[in-house]
Amino acid sequence: MRQRITLVTLGVGELERAIAFYSALGWRPHPTSVEGEVAFFDVGGMVLALWDRRKLAEDSGVEDAGGWGGVTLAHNVGDAHEVDALLEQAVAAGATLARGGASTPWGGYSGVFIDPDGHPWEVAVNPGWPLDAEGRPQL
Structure with a gap:
């Protein structure tokens, strides 16, 4: 595969x-x-x-037991201001803020919103994963 x-x-x-x-x-x-x-x-x-x-x-x-399925999606952005702006936009659209934007132990900045169906999304800046021109992280 x-x-x-x-x-x-x-x-x-x-x-x-x-x-x-x-x-x-x-x-x-x-x-x-x-x-x-x-x-x-x-x-x-x-x-x-x-x-x-x-x-x-x-x-x-599978049998749907409801609740969180053990998966969190992520959206990387270029800077902390983008993290905060996207979290605010998601909340305005109906998401729940699970964790506000803050510095991380790995040197980045991130926060988490939960969409209306319970799917968590981390919005992050990771200095170890620079974004290319298309916004894709480079490992």
Whole structure:
């Protein structure tokens, strides 16, 4: 298997609410989305999908126990001001602030918001991972 991820699907309780939340962050569903069924977002070399949580669990062959699934998504930015601004934007769009922006033990700056379906997102500046012109971290 090649070392890459091509698609992340988030299980959501209400698709239209989830689309509205991500749209408020400036994201736009891709035209291949299926209205009322699934939303796709082109996120720079991979796809983020929003799909009904029950259907996702059934399709994945797992039992949905509710709650956090042991995964946190991340969005790296260029500086601490961007972290704080994105956290504020997410809260204004309906997210819950789990951890405000602050310096980290690894020399960066980060905070966490939780989207309306309970998916945590870390927003971070990592000085050890400079971003290229497309905003992709360089390990």
